[in-house]
Amino acid sequence: MATYEYRCPRDGDFEVRLPLGGAGTVVPCPTCRGEAGRVWSAPMLARTPRALGTALDRAAASAETPEVVSRIPGRRPAAAAPAGAAHARLPRI
Ligand SMILES: [Zn+2]
Incomplete structure (x- = not known):
């Protein structure tokens, strides 16, 4: 079965399924x-x-010639730690 499209001049388009x-x-x-x-x-x-x-094109291009990056994409550079003895002991991300 296939779907065929027809147009009535008065009622517009409609579809008919036929062999x-x-x-x-x-x-x-x-x-x-x-x-x-x-x-x-x-x-x-x-x-x-x-x-x-666009995403598929970039993926294909990346497989052939990957882009050289200087930092992890999508990640902001770490902000300078605030001054103070209490902050200096906090773990760094
Ligand atoms: Zn009609």
Whole structure:
């Protein structure tokens, strides 16, 4: 079975499930029973979202030529410790 798209000039677009290759150029509209012509559209083509495409490109580029970094990405440099004897004994992160 395949889904075919048709357009009624009065009621708009609708879909009909028919056996593969069984779609005619005209079918009766389910609402008004008038003639509805077949609409040709792209068959289930999914486009990759831009953010995902960028991430995939970066992952592929990183596998070939990794970026050289001077610090851990996404981590801020440690702030200067406040002066004082009590703070000097606290553990450093
Ligand atoms: Zn109609």
